[in-house]
Amino acid sequence: MSSMTVEGTRRDFLYLSTGVVGAIGGASMVWPFVAQLGPDAETRAAGAPVEVDLSQIPEGQSITLKWRGQPIFVRHRTEQELKTADADDSKSMPDPMPDAGRSAKFNGKVQSKWIIVQGSCTHLGCIPVKNSGDYNGWYCPCHGSHYDNAGRIRKGPAPKNLVLPEYAFLSESSIRITGTRSAA
Amino acid sequence: MQGHSTYVPKSSAAKWFEARLPIIGLMHSSFVSYPTPKNLNYFWTFGGILMVMLMSQIITGIMLAMHYTPHVDHAFASVEHIMRDVNFGWLIRYLHMNGAHMFFFAVYLHIFRGMFYGSYKAPREVLWILGVVIFLLMMATAFMGYVLPWGQMSLWGAVVITNLFSAIPLVGQTIVEFLWGGYAVDNPTLNRFFSLHYLLPFMIFGVVILHVWALHVVGQNNPTGVEVKNLSKDTVPFTPYATVKDAFAMVCFFIFFLFFVFYQPNQLGHADNYIMADSLKTPAHIVPEWYFLPFYAILRSVPDKLGGVMAMGGAVVILAFLPWLDTSKIRSGSFRPAFKIFFFVFVVVTVLLGWVGSQDTGAPVLKFGENTVLTMVGFGQILTIYYFAHFLIILPMLGLFERPLALPASIADSVLGGGHGMPIGAAASPEIKG
Numbered sequence: 086m087s088s089m090t091v092e093g094t095r096r097d098f099l100y101l102s103t104g105v106v107g108a109i110g111g112a113s114m115v116w117p118f119v120a121q122l123g124p125d126a127e128t129r130a131a132g133a134p135v136e137v138d139l140s141q142i143p144e145g146q147s148i149t150l151k152w153r154g155q156p157i158f159v160r161h162r163t164e165q166e167l168k169t170a171d172a173d174d175s176k177s178m179p180d181p182m183p184d185a186g187r188s189a190k191f192n193g194k195v196q197s198k199w200i201i202v203q204g205s206c207t208h209l210g211c212i213p214v215k216n217s218g219d220y221n222g223w224y225c226p227c228h229g230s231h232y233d234n235a236g237r238i239r240k241g242p243a244p245k246n247l248v249l250p251e252y253a254f255l256s257e258s259s260i261r262i263t264g265t266r267s268a269a
Numbered sequence: 270m271q272g273h274s275t276y277v278p279k280s281s282a283a284k285w286f287e288a289r290l291p292i293i294g295l296m297h298s299s300f301v302s303y304p305t306p307k308n309l310n311y312f313w314t315f316g317g318i319l320m321v322m323l324m325s326q327i328i329t330g331i332m333l334a335m336h337y338t339p340h341v342d343h344a345f346a347s348v349e350h351i352m353r354d355v356n357f358g359w360l361i362r363y364l365h366m367n368g369a370h371m372f373f374f375a376v377y378l379h380i381f382r383g384m385f386y387g388s389y390k391a392p393r394e395v396l397w398i399l400g401v402v403i404f405l406l407m408m409a410t411a412f413m414g415y416v417l418p419w420g421q422m423s424l425w426g427a428v429v430i431t432n433l434f435s436a437i438p439l440v441g442q443t444i445v446e447f448l449w450g451g452y453a454v455d456n457p458t459l460n461r462f463f464s465l466h467y468l469l470p471f472m473i474f475g476v477v478i479l480h481v482w483a484l485h486v487v488g489q490n491n492p493t494g495v496e497v498k499n500l501s502k503d504t505v506p507f508t509p510y511a512t513v514k515d516a517f518a519m520v521c522f523f524i525f526f527l528f529f530v531f532y533q534p535n536q537l538g539h540a541d542n543y544i545m546a547d548s549l550k551t552p553a554h555i556v557p558e559w560y561f562l563p564f565y566a567i568l569r570s571v572p573d574k575l576g577g578v579m580a581m582g583g584a585v586v587i588l589a590f591l592p593w594l595d596t597s598k599i600r601s602g603s604f605r606p607a608f609k610i611f612f613f614v615f616v617v618v619t620v621l622l623g624w625v626g627s628q629d630t631g632a633p634v635l636k637f638g639e640n641t642v643l644t645m646v647g648f649g650q651i652l653t654i655y656y657f658a659h660f661l662i663i664l665p666m667l668g669l670f671e672r673p674l675a676l677p678a679s680i681a682d683s684v685l686g687g688g689h690g691m692p693i694g695a696a697a698s699p700e701i702k703g
Contacts, residue, residue: 119447122461128451149549154453156549208574210432211425212551227429227555228569229630244574265452267435267442 139199140258147215149204153265156204156212157250158223158236166221166234167197173220179238180246187235187246191254201260202236202247207268213247223247244268275302299485304504305511306491308684312382313489314518315375317511321519322372323477327470329365330414337417339463341456344419345545363534369411370537371526373560376404384591385612387600388490394592396483401589403476408561408585410469413462415558420542425555427454427462433568436575453548493683494600495676503680554629562626563619567656569630570649580653587660594660596668604674608667615659618652625649 124132132153139159142148147160162170170184188196206213211227218224219240220233230241237246251264276297278284287294336355338347351358380400383389389397412430416423431448435441450457488497497503505511529536537559541552557565567584571577587594602609628645635643677683 122447122450124446124449124451125457128455128457132452151549154451154455154548205428208432209429210435211428211555212549214551226551226553227425242569242572242574242577 134261134263136255136259136261138259144198149215152262155265157262158200158202158204158215158247159260160200160202160215160234162198162200162234170233170235173233173237176239179244182235182237182246184235187237187249189249189252189254189260191257196254196257199260200235201250201252201262203250203265204247206230206243207238207245207248208241208243299481299507300512301506301508303485303507303511304488304497304500305507306489306497306503306680307505307510308491308493308680309489309511309514310492311514311518312378312386313491314515315379315382316484317515318375318519318522319372319379320477322368322375323470323473326365326368326372327474329361329368330467330470332361333365334463334467337463339417339460341419341459341546344417344459348418360530363530367526367529367534367537369414370529370558370560371522372407373411375522376407377560380404380588381616383490384615385602386490386492387494387595387597387602389592390494390595390600391592392487393483393490396480396487397592398589399476399480399483401585403473403480404588405585406469406473406476410466410473411558411560413466413469415542416459416462417466418542419459419546421544421546421550421552422539422542422555424454424546424548425551426557427458429555431458433578433581436578438575455548490600491680492601492603493677493680494604495678495680495683498679499681556627559623559627562624563622563656564626566622566626566649567653569626570646570653580657584656587657591660591664595664597671597673598668599673599676604676605667605671606674607671611659611663611667615656618655618659622649622652622656625652 135150135152137150137159139161142159142161144161145163147158150157150159167184170187174183185195185197188199189201190196204212206225206227208225208228208230211225213223213225213230213232215223218231220231222231222233222236222239224231225241225243228242230243231239232243232247233239235246236249238244245268248266248268250262251266252260252262255261276287276294278287278293283293333351336347336351336358338344348362351362353359355361383397383400412426416427431445431454434448435445437444446452448458449455450461491497539556539558544552556562564581564584568577568581571580597605597608599605602612625645625648630644630646630649632645633641633643634645634648635641
């Protein structure tokens with residue numbers, strides 16, 4: 086009896102271990118088939134960090150830069166716009182953030198006059214139109230989201246502020262964009 | 270209802286073949302001797318019409334794929350090349366493009382037919398659910414096909430729809446990058462959509478075979494909803510009766526279809542799709558094709574992104590639960606006086622949702638003096654609530670409170686006027702009975 090039990094356990098072990106090895110092998114074959122859907126090497130290379138010269142953008146103007154297939158807005162705000170944005174800090178917003186948090190720092194000082202945001206609406210990814218909407222910031226024509234001049238969502242279906250990309254000031258008049266972020 | 274084959278192979282070659290692969294017998298029992306209820310009205314012809322539309326889409330699609338280039342730099346130009354240079358390219362493309370509209374038009378009539386006559390009720394639940402699966406596959410196919418010409422609506426439709434997946438908590442953004450194959454809708458996205466757009470119709474074809482198989486196991490429903498009791502009295506053979514009727518309906522449908530192809534080929538589309546895709550410029554109004562508008566309106570009605578996506582998905586998926594949400598034992602709406610009213614209200618609500626989906630969200634619907642009492646969003650919200658209430662509240666309650674009319678004893682009685690409860694005149698021409 087006992088020898089049969091030992092025999093059975095051995096057999097069970099072989100079945101089980103064969104099954105496990107087979108399952109791991111099968112699962113590891115699935116990965117390449119899924120991974121091929123992701124961004125390829127060419128796409129990733131084209132998304133290398135980029136430097137932007139800000140000295141070419143006069144006050145009150147903005148540029149749109151295409152990076153990683155999506156637009157990035159660089160806005161040079163006027164004094165008036167800065168005042169409005171600061172004053173609005175106390176208003177209620179869907180995704181509250183003080184104006185001072187919307188720009189990066191250089192030498193420990195927030196460069197408030199520069200707003201750099203990813204130019205796709207946090208609702209469903211349309212491109213907002215500059216200098217329009219109820220807050221004279223950006224307005225998304227697809228489903229009616231209004232952003233203020235700091236790119237904060239003020240009205241409409243978008244859940245989040247326009248997303249700040251990963252960037253840093255190299256000098257007072259140049260930035261380096263190193264990555265995009267997701268809205269969530 | 271299987272096994273009614275009266276096929277007897279005559280030649281020795283046919284006998285030899287039938288003994289080895291009985292496919293001729295299968296075709297014969299499915300499309301020749303198959304018993305169909307004798308009271309079917311013209312709403313029952315859309316199954317056959319849809320089958321023909323699927324074949325038409327596959328054939329024209331294969332031909333288009335021979336001339337189309339799935340690359341962001343060439344796609345738009347290759348479509349124009351099909352329109353201008355390829356022999357009869359304009360015809361093939363217009364057939365394919367308008368065929369998609371006709372496909373949805375027919376499928377909506379087919380779905381509403383099933384909803385009115387209770388075709389989803391036992392024992393046809395699996396048949397119905399397979400239909401919902403086909404509908405979902407159709408939506409995915411149509412969406413990806415619309416992206417291929419790489420016009421402005423193609424691109425921005427793709428941006429909006431793929432971004433819906435970013436609403437999924439935690440993994441949303443990763444999923445979207447894997448859908449795109451990059452950081453935005455771009456060439457990899459176009460390539461894979463082309464691949465899938467070519468694949469999915471064949472998957473639809475597979476599910477259609479299951480759908481027809483399930484249909485032939487449980488048998489067709491009919492306008493009275495009364496099951497077939499006596500094959501010789503209640504049914505007629507598929508050929509010639511249903512074949513000829515389906516063929517006639519198909520000719521009428523094709524006149525309608527070809528009117529668009531030859532006289533109004535771009536009427537159902539959006540002019541902006543003749544502008545090449547520009548990833549830095551969103552069109553002023555992104556509007557999906559008409560057949561997605563009710564679902565688009567539901568998406569826009571919910572102020573929360575994830576909530577909107579779930580409501581939109583739920584609006585389609587809820588159809589699969591219809592067999593259990595409708596508690597009435599009576600199948601046909603013809604014998605349910607209260608249901609009949611709610612059914613037509615539901616049809617009107619879905620059409621209105623479609624209209625709301627095509628309008629600007631802030632547009633006023635109702636004005637009282639200078640004040641806007643109801644905006645398009647508000648109206649869409651009311652309609653969305655009604656849409657779900659129809660399935661979740663009205664249908665379950667109706668079955669409990671409604672007093673149905675008396676059913677005819679059999680299909681034969683309803684046709685010949687021998688039954689109780691159905692006036693003779695009404696039964697004699699069931700196709701105009703609604």
